[in-house]
Amino acid sequence: MDEARKLEAKGLARARSRSRRQRVATIRSRTIRGSLALFAVLWGVVFVQLASGNDPVLSNEQRAEGSSAAATREPTPAEPAREPAPEAGAELDGSEFELEGEARPEFERFEAEPQFEETVPEIEEPIVTTSS
Amino acid sequence: MTAVGPHVFWITSRAAGIAAMMLAGGSLGAGLLIRSRGESRRLLGSDVRTLHEALSLATLVAIAIHGAALLGDAYLHPSPFDLTVPFTGAYRPLWTGLGIIAGWGLAALGLSYYARGRIGAARWRYLHRFIPVFWALGIVHTLGAGTDAEQPWMLLAIGLPTVPALFLLLARLFGSPDAGPPRRRPAAEPQLSGRRG
Numbered sequence: 001m002d003e004a005r006k007l008e009a010k011g012l013a014r015a016r017s018r019s020r021r022q023r024v025a026t027i028r029s030r031t032i033r034g035s036l037a038l039f040a041v042l043w044g045v046v047f048v049q050l051a052s053g054n055d056p057v058l059s060n061e062q063r064a065e066g067s068s069a070a071a072t073r074e075p076t077p078a079e080p081a082r083e084p085a086p087e088a089g090a091e092l093d094g095s096e097f098e099l100e101g102e103a104r105p106e107f108e109r110f111e112a113e114p115q116f117e118e119t120v121p122e123i124e125e126p127i128v129t130t131s132s
Numbered sequence: 133m134t135a136v137g138p139h140v141f142w143i144t145s146r147a148a149g150i151a152a153m154m155l156a157g158g159s160l161g162a163g164l165l166i167r168s169r170g171e172s173r174r175l176l177g178s179d180v181r182t183l184h185e186a187l188s189l190a191t192l193v194a195i196a197i198h199g200a201a202l203l204g205d206a207y208l209h210p211s212p213f214d215l216t217v218p219f220t221g222a223y224r225p226l227w228t229g230l231g232i233i234a235g236w237g238l239a240a241l242g243l244s245y246y247a248r249g250r251i252g253a254a255r256w257r258y259l260h261r262f263i264p265v266f267w268a269l270g271i272v273h274t275l276g277a278g279t280d281a282e283q284p285w286m287l288l289a290i291g292l293p294t295v296p297a298l299f300l301l302l303a304r305l306f307g308s309p310d311a312g313p314p315r316r317r318p319a320a321e322p323q324l325s326g327r328r329g
Binding site: 023024027028031032035038039042043045046047049050051055056057 | 139143
């Protein structure tokens with residue numbers, strides 16, 4: 001192989017290598033941009049779903065409060081309600097879910113337990129009255 | 133209208149979790165195409181490997197955001213321990229525990245690619261085959277603990293990359309002629325095994 005052919009082969013190899021690096025960079029940047037776009041779209045979907053009052057968790061709680069069977073359901077640690085549901089029979093226009101940042105501690109899931117304890121004396125009182 | 137301000141971290145975690153599952157499905161599909169032979173590989177060429185790597189890293193970043201965003205959620209307020217040690221959190225411990233195992237598994241096996249020189253290419257390849265197990269655990273976690281798991285848009289979003297990946301996986305497992313690993317020349321094997329980095 002003469003010198004000219006060697007140089008030509010080297011040039012060709014360099015060009016191939018450069019083209020390969022460019023392709024890799026293009027794929028990486030497209031994947032990064034695509035992933036960011038995907039995340040942004042999903043964020044937007046969840047945001048709109050929540051803001052419009054159609055969030056699965058929040059709307060489930062809303063429906064549960066509307067039915068008499070679910071009216072007595074207490075939020076449990078396994079399935080906590082994210083926000084307080086309005087009183088049964090109340091008109092639901094979405095404003096019930098308006099929250100202030102300071103109000104969030106009220107919805108701690110462990111606060112459901114004292115509520116449960118409070119109901120126990122109410123049940124026991126009539127029993128005590130009838131037995132005496 | 134619901135005030136979304138207090139839920140920003142929760143929304144971020146949900147979006148990142150769904151994105152992670154979509155990216156993981158795409159990455160798995162691309163990974164299965166790398167070692168397939170036939171028309172699919174001829175069309176896509178060696179760029180599939182780059183795509184697989186980029187999607188895998190994007191998946192791991194999304195998983196990290198999925199977990200880290202929950203640290204800021206004022207409602208669940210989990211500790212870093214709850215988010216990193218399986219079955220210790222208060223919220224749906226079984227499903228979240230499976231998700232944590234899936235996240236650790238995908239991170240460990242995915243990032244082991246960069247240490248394959250140390251662990252050996254053959255051993256790394258053997259370990260890499262367990263990635264679909266952790267991917268499946270991730271899907272179970274998504275369907276079990278996911279807030280949007282019953283939403284049609286969510287099922288469609290997860291299904292789009294999952295179904296082709298599952299098809300390719302089953303084709304690989306049951307030996308479809310287009311999905312088997314390419315035949316190697318015996319001489320090439322020691323060179324690959326000895327390669328570092």
